[in-house]
Amino acid sequence: MNEEQAAVVEQVDVEAEKLENGTLKFLSFWDINPTEGKPVPVALQLFQTKYGGKIEYWPTTWETRYNDLATKVLGGDSPDMFSATDLDLFPGKVAAGMFDPMDDYLDFNSDDWSEGAKQINEMHSVGGKHYIACTSTSTGMVMIYNKRIIEEYGLEDPAELAYNNDWTWDKFKEMCYEYADPDEERYAVGGWWYEPGMILSTGVPVIGMDDGVIVNNLMSPELERVQNLFLEMKNAGIMYPYAEYEWTVKPEWIGEGKTLFYPIGRWALLEPDLSVYGEQDEIMFVPTPRDENADAWYLTAHGGVDAYALCKGATNPEAVAAYIKCLQVQVNDESVQVVNEEQLRTEYHWTDEMIEMDRYITELTNAHPVIDFYAAVNTDVTDLLSNSIKDASYNGTDWYSTRESLNDAVQANVDAIYG
Secondary structure: OOHHHHHHHHOOOOOOOOOOOOEEEEEEOOOOOOOOOOOOOHHHHHHHHHHOOEEEEEEOOOOOHHHHHHHHHHOOOOOOEEEOOOOOOOOHHHHOOOEEOOOOOOOOOOOOOOHHHHHHHHHOEEOOEEOOEEEEEOOOOEEEEEHHHHHHOOOOOHHHHHHOOOOEHHHHHHHHHHHOEHHHOEEEEOOOOHHHHHHHOOOOOOEEEEOOEEEEOOOOHHHHHHHHHHHHHHHOOOOOOHHHHOOOOOOOHHHHOOEEEEEEOHHHHOOOOOHHHOOHHHEEEEOOOEOOOOOOOOEEOOOOEEEEEEEOOOOOHHHHHHHHHHHHHHHHOHHHHHHHHHHHHHHHOOOHHHHHHHHHHHHHHHHOEEOOOOOOOOHHHHHHHOOHHHHHHHHOOOHHHHHHHHHHHHHHHHHHHHO
C-alpha cells in the first residue's frame, strides 16, 4: 500500500482496542498476507494498525484442507480461522465437529452486514447459531469478452445490455449462434465455470437449503430447463469442444477472436497482466445472463464472497472477530472503497468501465445471491453431482437420463443426515 493510500486507511475509525493476543492462526490453501509485489489488502492494513494484529499463515492444500483441519482439531492444536469462501462447510463439516458458531463474538443482527452478506450468513445458520461470517458478496462468475471482437462481428455490447436489463438467456443465445462457426474454429463459450453459474441463474440450486433443511432439487423444472439449454447448444456444435483439445481451456482465444465468452471467477482479473484476453482497453466482462423465467436476476455467490469460519477449539476467537470487523469496514467505508478501486486501477490496470461493471455486479448479487450446497453435504453427494450436472454441456447427455440415474442415491444421502 502506498503512503497516500495508507494515510487514508489510517484515518478510518474502527473503534478498536489493541488485542491482548494479536496473532490469528489461519489454516488455508491461500495466504491473506500479500506475496511480493502485491498490494496490502485494506482489511489487513486495518487489522495490523488498529488492532495490532497479524495473520499467521498455516498452509494446506485445497484437496487436504478439511482432513488437515480435523487432524489439528482432534490433536488439540486448532487454528483460529478457516476460509469459508468455497461455501462447502455447512452443514456437513459443522456436523462433523470442525467449527464453532460465531455469535458470542459477532452481532449478526448489526447493520454493519451488507444485504447480500446477511442472506448468506442466514443460509449457514441453524437454531439461531451462525457458522460463517460473510462480509461481502459479489458474483463468483463473470463472463469475460473482448470489445474489439464484439465490434468486429457487429454484435451488441453485452455491458450495455446488462445495464438495460436486457442481458438475458435469449440474448446470450442469439449472440452465441450469430458468432460461432465451428468450421472456422470459432466458438461461443469456453471455460470451466459456465454451467454452475447458469444453473444458479434460475434461482434454484441443485441442492438447496430451506430453514436449515437440505432440499434435493434434481427433479425441478428449473434445472431441467437450463440443462436443456446446455444440450441444445452442445448439439449445435457452437460450444468449445474440450475433448478435442485434451480437456484444457484456452483463455487466449478471447483476444484471438476464437471464443466469444470466457466464464471464470472474478479473481482471474486480479492479475497485473491481463494480456491473455487482449489489449487492456479491449477487456470487459458481464455477469451471468438473466433467466427470463426467473422472478429476479440471480447470480451465483460461490467464489465471490469474503467469508470465514471459527475453528473448533480456536484459542483466539477475539482476533477472528476483529479481522471480520476490519472486513466490514472495508466494505462499508466510502474512503476505503476509493482506496480499493485505486488499487484495481494501479495494480491490476482495470479501466473505469471495468470498475463500474464490478460495482453493478456487486449490487445485483447483493440483492439476490444464490448458492448451491451440493459440495457441502458429504463427499458422496459431491462425487455424484460435480461432473454429472455438466454432462449435457460437455458430452451431450440428456438430462432426463442423468437425473434418473442420480436422484435416488442423492436423496438417500440427504435423508441420512436427518435419520
